[in-house]
Amino acid sequence: xxxxxxxxxxxxxxxxxxxxxxxxxxxxxxxxxxxxxxxxxxxxxxxxxxxxxxxxxxxxxxxxxxxxxxxxxxxxxxxxxxxxxxxxxxxxxxxxxxxxxxxxxxxxxxxxxxxxxxxxxxxxxxxxxxxxxxxxxxxxxxxxxxxxxxxxxxxxxxxxxxxxxxxxxxxxxxxxxxxxxxxxxxxxxxxxxxxxxxxxxxxxxxxxxxxxxxxxxxxxxxxxxxxxxxxxxxxxxxxxxxxxxxxxxxxxxxxxxxxxxxxxxxxxxxxxxxxxxxxxxxxxxxxxxxxxxxxxxxxxxxxxxxxxxxxxxxxxxxxxxxxxxxxxxxxxxxxxxxxxxxxxxxxxxxxxxxxxxxxxxxxxxxxxxxxxxxxxxxxxxxxxxxxxxxxxxxxxxxxxxxxxxxxxxxxxxxxxxxxxxxxxxxxxxxxxxxxxxxxxxxxxxxxxxxxxxxxxxxxxxxxxxxxxxx
Numbered sequence: 346x347x348x349x350x351x352x353x354x355x356x357x358x359x360x361x362x363x364x365x366x367x368x369x370x371x372x373x374x375x376x377x378x379x380x381x382x383x384x385x386x387x388x389x390x391x392x393x394x395x396x397x398x399x400x401x402x403x404x405x406x407x408x409x410x411x412x413x414x415x416x417x418x419x420x421x422x423x424x425x426x427x428x429x430x431x432x433x434x435x436x437x438x439x440x441x442x443x444x445x446x447x448x449x450x451x452x453x454x455x456x457x458x459x460x461x462x463x464x465x466x467x468x469x470x471x472x473x474x475x476x477x478x479x480x481x482x483x484x485x486x487x488x489x490x491x492x493x494x495x496x497x498x499x500x501x502x503x504x505x506x507x508x509x510x511x512x513x514x515x516x517x518x519x520x521x522x523x524x525x526x527x528x529x530x531x532x533x534x535x536x537x538x539x540x541x542x543x544x545x546x547x548x549x550x551x552x553x554x555x556x557x558x559x560x561x562x563x564x565x566x567x568x569x570x571x572x573x574x575x576x577x578x579x580x581x582x583x584x585x586x587x588x589x590x591x592x593x594x595x596x597x598x599x600x601x602x603x604x605x606x607x608x609x610x611x612x613x614x615x616x617x618x619x620x621x622x623x624x625x626x627x628x629x630x631x632x633x634x635x636x637x638x639x640x641x642x643x644x645x646x647x648x649x650x651x652x653x654x655x656x657x658x659x660x661x662x663x664x665x666x667x668x669x670x671x672x673x674x675x676x677x678x679x680x681x682x683x684x685x686x687x688x689x690x691x692x693x694x695x696x697x698x699x700x701x702x703x704x705x706x707x708x709x710x711x712x713x714x715x716x717x718x719x720x721x722x723x724x725x726x727x728x729x730x731x732x733x734x735x736x737x738x739x740x741x742x743x744x745x746x747x748x749x750x751x752x753x754x755x756x757x758x759x760x761x762x763x764x765x766x767x768x769x770x771x772x773x774x775x776x777x778x779x780x781x782x783x784x785x786x787x788x789x790x791x792x793x794x795x796x797x798x799x800x801x802x803x804x805x806x807x808x809x810x811x812x813x814x815x
Contacts, residue, residue: 350622351369351624352623354622355565359565363617366620366624366625370387370624371385372384372612372616379499382501387633390634391633399531402530406519406522408506409479411480412481413457413460413483414454416454417451417452417460418449425585432456434488435489437453437499438451438453454483454484454485454486456604457483457505458578461479461507465509466586469588470590472591472593475511475590476510476519477600480504483502485503485505486499487499487501493613493815494613496610496613496815498609502608502609503607506523506604506606508602509602510601511592516577516601517577520576521575521798523603523605524560524798525542528575532573536618537618537630537736537740538562539562541789541792542559542798543789544556545557546790546802548775551574553582555577555579555581556576559790563765565621565743567762568812568814569787569810569815573605574606577602578603583600615627615631618740619686619740620686625684626688629730629733636688636690636691636725637682638655638693639651640694641692641694641695646695647695650698650718651693652667654667654691658722661723663726666687679706683706691704691716698718701719705728709735710728744765747765748767750767753772761811762813764812765789765811767811769807769809786813787811787813788811789814790810791807791810
């Protein structure tokens with residue numbers, strides 16, 4: 346009888362494969378309250394690496410980290426009508442505290458535009474205080490009716506940036522800078538996901554924004570996942586919270602603002618972009634563990650050599666773990682590391698030691714090949730670079746193969762069954778967007794013919810990218 350697979354095959358049941366992988370790779374568990382999650386150490390190590398890479402880019406863009414309260418007075422949200430209307434169905438509201446009914450209910454932070462503007466209005470006095478560029482790493486709560494670990498949870502972790510600028514042009518340029526030089530750079534060059542940058546339609550943009558820029562990734566089942574957004578808020582919140590500054594000419598002006606964020610949803614995107622029937626495939630630049638050195642058998646000389654190799658790889662700048670747990674069968678350990686998607690396994694046994702070689706197992710490219718032990722630092726470093734490029738190329742080729750250029754709404758809906766469609770926005774418009782939504786298909790973003798982000802919906806040659814989404 347054939348041995349049962351460790352994971353449900355993607356082709357059989359993609360959602361089940363996703364859940365199996367989260368469990369078997371020890372990434373997360375469901376929390377005790379519906380819609381919440383417990384992120385396990387290995388899953389959190391992926392998020393930590395994402396934080397580190399993004400935080401460096403955010404700071405390079407000039408933003409400084411701060412922290413704002415989790416509880417927000419409910420009255421703050423009501424000051425910006427479109428904002429509160431957009432978030433009302435998702436709000437968690439606290440009405441009692443310390444055994445007493447609160448004088449004013451407080452909302453558990455769904456996003457922080459309102460509370461941050463309360464303080465921006467105090468901190469910004471003059472044009473000399475601008476631009477004001479703030480970021481915070483925090484948790485947020487949006488009550489989720491259809492939870493799925495990492496993708497849609499009632500509580501999740503994220504970063505949210507909030508900025509104030511003297512002019513519309515400066516705010517718009519900064520929102521674009523975040524999209525391209527922070528988010529897209531990270532997603533393409535670290536996550537290895539070939540994302541599509543675009544602008545959201547009026548129907549899909551952030552509540553209270555005048556424009557939303559997005560990065561969309563195609564998952565292995567052909568569906569779209571919104572991986573990050575950057576919003577131009579115009580002066581909507583500035584006027585609601587009276588965030589003004591004294592201009593150089595002596596007049597009083599409202600600031601122009603942006604907000605932008607990415608979340609633990611990216612962990613789900615990583616899983617579904619690169620994972621296969623054997624588990625995760627983690628991009629080497631992201632991987633908390635880039636290489637694991639395994640002792641195949643309990644042998645004093647083998648264990649000593651495995652530890653020596655680990656130290657040499659570490660000295661070469663490789664994030665490495667030495668697995669000398671010879672009381673656990675080698676096959677089980679190898680499968681566990683494969684499930685976790687560690688890019689390289691270096692396997693050493695008594696015979697390898699005699700021949701001066703090790704077996705190199707490549708998780709991304711696949712297959713095994715012998716490598717000289719004395720050359721492992723150079724070999725592993727080269728393999729990691731090759732496999733980072735390979736993962737991005739595979740992501741791009743998969744998306745391009747599953748994207749069809751179509752001429753009608755019917756063809757767009759048909760293409761969305763297995764991937765994405767591109768169609769002139771002039772053939773869709775708000776009415777066509779509503780018709781597609783009835784079939785569970787959404788306009789993911791608008792793009793220019795050359796792949797850039799269009800200035801507005803009416804830019805000539807604008808294309809709608811259409812697909813089913815998470």
